[in-house]
Amino acid sequence: xxxxxxxxxxxxxxxxxxxxxxxxxxxxxxxxxxxxxxxxxxxxxxxxxxxxxxxxxxxxxxxxxxxxxxxxxxxxxxxxxxxxxxxxxxxxxxxxxxxxxxxxxxxxxxxxxxxxxxxxxxxxxxxxxxxxxxxxxxxxxxxxxxxxxxxxxxxxxxxxxxxxxxxxxxxxxxxxxxxxxxxxxxxxxxxxxxxxxxxxxxxxxxxxxxxxxxxxxxxxxxxxxxxxxxxxxxxxxxxxxxxxxxxxxxxxxxxxxxxxxxxxxxxxxxxxxxxxxxxxxxxxxxxxxxxxxxxxxxxxxxxxxxxxxxxxxxxxxxxxxxxxxxxxxxxxxxxxxxxxxxxxxxxxxxxxxxxxxxxxxxxxxxxxxxxxxxxxxxxxxxxxxxxxxxxxxxxxxxxxxxxxxxxxxxxxxxxxxxxxxxxxxxxxxx
Amino acid sequence: xxxxxxxxxxxxxxxxxxxxxxxxxxxxxxxxxxxxxxxxxxxxxxxxxxxxxxxxxxxxxxxxxxxxxxxxxxxxxxxxxxxxxxxxxxxxxxxxxxxxxxxxxxxxxxxxxxxxxxxxxxxxxxxxxxxxxxxxxxxxxxxxxxxxxxxxxxxxxxxxxxxxxxxxxxxxxxxxxxxxxxxxxxxxxxxxxxxxxxxxxxxxxxxxxxxxxxxxxxxxxxxxxxxxxxxxxxxxxxxxxxxxxxxxxxxxxxxxxxxxxxxxxxxxxxxxxxxxxxxxxxxxxxxxxxxxxxxxxxxxxxxxxxxxxxxxxxxxxxxxxxxxxxxxxxxxxxxxxxxxxxxxxxxxxxxxxxxxxxxxxxxxxxxxxxxxxxxxxxxxxxxxxxxxxxxxxxxxxxxxxxxxxxxxxxxxxxxxxxxxxxxxxxxxxx
Numbered sequence: 001x002x003x004x005x006x007x008x009x010x011x012x013x014x015x016x017x018x019x020x021x022x023x024x025x026x027x028x029x030x031x032x033x034x035x036x037x038x039x040x041x042x043x044x045x046x047x048x049x050x051x052x053x054x055x056x057x058x059x060x061x062x063x064x065x066x067x068x069x070x071x072x073x074x075x076x077x078x079x080x081x082x083x084x085x086x087x088x089x090x091x092x093x094x095x096x097x098x099x100x101x102x103x104x105x106x107x108x109x110x111x112x113x114x115x116x117x118x119x120x121x122x123x124x125x126x127x128x129x130x131x132x133x134x135x136x137x138x139x140x141x142x143x144x145x146x147x148x149x150x151x152x153x154x155x156x157x158x159x160x161x162x163x164x165x166x167x168x169x170x171x172x173x174x175x176x177x178x179x180x181x182x183x184x185x186x187x188x189x190x191x192x193x194x195x196x197x198x199x200x201x202x203x204x205x206x207x208x209x210x211x212x213x214x215x216x217x218x219x220x221x222x223x224x225x226x227x228x229x230x231x232x233x234x235x236x237x238x239x240x241x242x243x244x245x246x247x248x249x250x251x252x253x254x255x256x257x258x259x260x261x262x263x264x265x266x267x268x269x270x271x272x273x274x275x276x277x278x279x280x281x282x283x284x285x286x287x288x289x290x291x292x293x294x295x296x297x298x299x300x301x302x303x304x305x306x307x308x309x310x311x312x313x314x315x316x317x318x319x320x321x322x323x324x325x326x327x328x329x330x331x332x333x334x335x336x337x338x339x340x341x342x343x344x345x346x347x348x349x350x351x352x353x354x355x356x357x358x359x360x361x362x363x364x365x366x367x368x369x370x371x372x373x374x375x376x377x378x379x380x381x382x383x384x385x386x387x388x389x390x391x392x393x394x395x396x397x398x399x400x401x402x403x404x405x406x407x408x409x410x411x412x413x414x415x416x417x418x419x420x421x422x423x424x425x426x427x428x429x430x
Numbered sequence: 431x432x433x434x435x436x437x438x439x440x441x442x443x444x445x446x447x448x449x450x451x452x453x454x455x456x457x458x459x460x461x462x463x464x465x466x467x468x469x470x471x472x473x474x475x476x477x478x479x480x481x482x483x484x485x486x487x488x489x490x491x492x493x494x495x496x497x498x499x500x501x502x503x504x505x506x507x508x509x510x511x512x513x514x515x516x517x518x519x520x521x522x523x524x525x526x527x528x529x530x531x532x533x534x535x536x537x538x539x540x541x542x543x544x545x546x547x548x549x550x551x552x553x554x555x556x557x558x559x560x561x562x563x564x565x566x567x568x569x570x571x572x573x574x575x576x577x578x579x580x581x582x583x584x585x586x587x588x589x590x591x592x593x594x595x596x597x598x599x600x601x602x603x604x605x606x607x608x609x610x611x612x613x614x615x616x617x618x619x620x621x622x623x624x625x626x627x628x629x630x631x632x633x634x635x636x637x638x639x640x641x642x643x644x645x646x647x648x649x650x651x652x653x654x655x656x657x658x659x660x661x662x663x664x665x666x667x668x669x670x671x672x673x674x675x676x677x678x679x680x681x682x683x684x685x686x687x688x689x690x691x692x693x694x695x696x697x698x699x700x701x702x703x704x705x706x707x708x709x710x711x712x713x714x715x716x717x718x719x720x721x722x723x724x725x726x727x728x729x730x731x732x733x734x735x736x737x738x739x740x741x742x743x744x745x746x747x748x749x750x751x752x753x754x755x756x757x758x759x760x761x762x763x764x765x766x767x768x769x770x771x772x773x774x775x776x777x778x779x780x781x782x783x784x785x786x787x788x789x790x791x792x793x794x795x796x797x798x799x800x801x802x803x804x805x806x807x808x809x810x811x812x813x814x815x816x817x818x819x820x821x822x823x824x825x826x827x828x829x830x831x832x833x834x835x836x837x838x839x840x841x842x843x844x845x846x847x848x849x850x851x852x853x854x855x856x857x858x859x860x
Contacts, residue, residue, distance in 0.1 A: 018440045050750045050751045050754075050785060051745065051750070052744075052748040052750060052780060053745070053780075055783065055819075055822065055823045074674070079785065082818070082820070083784055083785050084784035084785075084816040084820050085816075085817070085818070085820060086784065086820040087784060131722060156748065164494070171510060171764075172772070179447065186608070190524060199766075200765065201766065201767045202705075202767065203705050203767045204671075205636075205667065205670050205671075205674075205702075205706070206635075206636035206637070206667050206671060207636070207637075207671065207674060210637065226799075230738070231701065231705075231740070231746070231768060232666070232698070232701045232702040232704075232705045232740070232768075233665075233667065233695075233698040233701060233702050233740060234666060234667040234668075234670070236663030236664060237635065237636050237663065237666075237667030237668070238663070238667070240635055241573040241635075241636060241637065242666070244635075244637060247481075251744060255736055257738070259748075259749065259750060259754060259765070260617055260745060260746055260747065260748060260749070260765075261738040261739070261740065261743050261745060262738050262744045262758075264850065265663075268662070268663040269660045269663070270637075271661065271663065272662040272663050272664065274632050274662075275632075275661075275662045276635070279493030303737040304734055304737065306693040306736030306737065306738065306739075307733040307734070307736065307737075308660070308686055308687070308692050309691070310661070310662070310663060310691065314689050315481065315482040315483070315690060316661070316690055316691045317690065318482040318689075319689065319690070320480045320481070320482060320689060321480045321689060324480075324689060333602075335630065335631055335689070335690075336631065337631045337632065337633045337661060338661060340660075348482075350482060353485065354513055354514035354516065354517060355479065355480060355509065355513050358737075386513070386514040386515075387514070387515065389485075389514065390514050390515060390516040390517075392485065402533075404833040426744070429546065
């Protein structure tokens with residue numbers, strides 16, 4: 001585990017702490033926060049298999065597991081071996097790949113499932129049980145005493161086999177708080193490695209998450225894992241709030257695939273954490289591999305990477321408005337907190353449209369080394385671009401034709417006449 | 431403006447407040463929160479026009495404006511009339527449509543732009559200026575005194591024309607807090623209608639948003655508008671946190687389109703707010719129209735609605751895992767906080783895959799009225815479905831063939847033999 005970036009030598013406790021320099025971080029570190037010290041439990045091969053379109057062959061699971069391992073995720077979570085015969089065999093196969101990531105499987109809180117899980121050779125078992133009053137009534141119908149007794153039996157068994165064990169409730173944000181804390185306290189006491197909070201229905205918001213995790217942090221000593229569905233758009237923000245409050249592990253899947261519209265996406269979480277502690281993320285994860293694993297998974301489940309996907313969506317680094325383009329050309333930090341190169345991506349500044357500005361056009365003039373064109377020339381040409389772009393947007397090639405024609409006509413002082421000749425973008429075809 | 435749902439008669443201040451019954455809301459209302467009293471400024475025709483692919487003809491803008499008005503959004507924000515000639519004319523055209531929504535345009539903090547805006551006949555002007563040290567250095571280079579003087583001049587002029595006026599900073603979360611509060615206080619004093627906070631680069635997180643809005647709420651009396659980019663996945667959660675802290679207006683666009691990967695999406699925000707105060711959202715907005723406007727915009731900007739889009743993504747209401755399917759069939763609230771019918775959508779429970787469970791299969795048996803099949807039959811068939819689905823997933827039609835064959839064979843006690851005949855899903859082709 002990488003140490004927190006702000007860790008200080010304990011022999012030197014009195015020295016003044018250096019403020020953190022990033023403008024996106026608080027000036028002084030919060031000792032409860034794990035923003036700079038978190039782990040990822042990658043669940044594409046469990047939660048992701050619950051996505052409507054998902055049907056992974058063994059070979060595809062192995063390919064995805066290796067690609068995720070190459071990024072550097074800390075854990076891979078697999079479908080329960082109790083689900084089907086192939087699921088059982090896949091747990092075995094992936095456990096035997098010798099990956100750096102620890103292999104987990106996700107099972108119901110049953111002794112039968114736990115025994116099957118141990119048989120597969122996984123490094124740990126993620127045990128789950130529903131605890132909300134909704135689920136107690138309509139799903140398994142067990143009461144809290146029964147749940148606690150069962151949990152202790154299953155956890156003790158898994159620990160006795162020398163394996164890592166997590167105990168999670170389901171639908172935690174609609175569960176009775178006292179029930180929740182009681183059961184977490186009971187399983188912490190018998191040495192569970194992690195407790196898990198799950199927003200199974202996607203109803204939680206960040207301030208609720210912060211409060212629940214902060215409260216739980218004062219009740220248990222073990223690690224805290226969080227799992228967030230995205231039905232109401234908070235899955236990334238909730239993960240962040242959980243880490244701020246002291247959670248240690250976040251569940252993700254590639255492109256967020258899972259039940260309904262899914263969970264915290266791996267790429268989106270990494271974008272968020274990069275904005276909070278770039279160095280920690282760069283040291284630990286290979287961000288340039290995100291695009292590859294997204295392409296593998298998108299193709300396997302037959303979806304298109306969303307146009308607005310974090311980092312890899314095709315317009316994630318495109319700048320369009322004139323005022324943005326001008327500032328970006330002066331200093332990319334003005335409108336970019338994610339450096340495209342760090343993700344193996346590139347920046348694109350769009351200039352052939354009605355929202356363009358003369359600074360962006362001037363920059364293009366400089367790129368083309370049309371050195372004798374002035375700022376006034378740039379302004380004149382910009383007005384023409386806006387006029388033409390009201391008819392249809394101009395490609396960069398169209399803009400270049402206009403710039404070069406203007407430039408060459410300027411040698412004979414004919415440049416303003418040249419501009420007047422253009423009344424339709426089609427005249428700028430290359 | 432709809433009154434807050436929790437408003438109490440001032441003549442009856444001593445009576446005990448009824449706790450709010452939804453499990454997703456705090457037990458007692460927070461008087462600062464506008465979760466149950468917010469307005470939407472729909473900016474597809476401004477921020478959305480800054481999306482890489484966007485090029486809206488006048489006819490398309492009118493179509494989008496009418497579709498958004500049909501949903502019931504409070505405001506429509508349009509591209510600055512200073513951007514191009516068509517932009518100017520479009521402000522005029524849309525202002526003259528007689529829509530219920532108020533029409534705004536978004537301009538730089540310049541007198542020239544303000545005069546143009548007034549000429550178009552819009553109901554109000556959203557004025558913006560960059561204030562972060564990044565932008566002061568690399569974008570317009572003005573200092574704070576100059577900004578304040580300019581802001582007062584422009585705001586006073588717009589107010590004198592009898593129009594609504596908002597003053598927003600840009601990149602507010604990287605601006606100096608004292609600078610920010612000073613300028614907001616100055617413009618509030620001269621009677622600006624709204625101040626705006628903008629996370630222009632998408633770096634903000636919900637707790638920062640909550641703190642900044644809460645602080646601002648104690649400094650100004652006017653309304654507070656918030657604008658959030660989604661580069662790091664917090665645009666919806668930040669909007670929610672802002673409303674909790676006392677913000678009054680949220681900027682959205684259809685599918686979130688805007689610069690880079692965009693801003694708070696209209697559909698996603700409505701999903702979030704529905705989860706927080708269903709009745710307020712249902713009373714005020716026509717949620718069944720979301721899908722239509724998304725289709726219009728997606729087609730206009732040549733993108734596909736993302737597979738995992740809020741509400742309208744094709745799997746938003748699909749339930750797959752056996753344990754989920756069972757509970758959903760008993761009571762949809764167990765795994766659903768959004769009622770698909772309220773959005774004109776329908777629920778789909780997927781059962782022909784290796785993660786299926788016998789309760790889901792039993793439910794299908796009941797739907798098909800194969801009344802003499804027992805729970806044991808359902809369990810036997812489920813095991814067979816899991817076995818076949820390890821080869822490939824079964825369509826609902828495949829499952830139905832299996833159920834009907836089993837059912838008819840049971841009349842002659844031949845049902846177990848029938849199951850044995852199936853060793854590949856292709857045998858279940860319809």
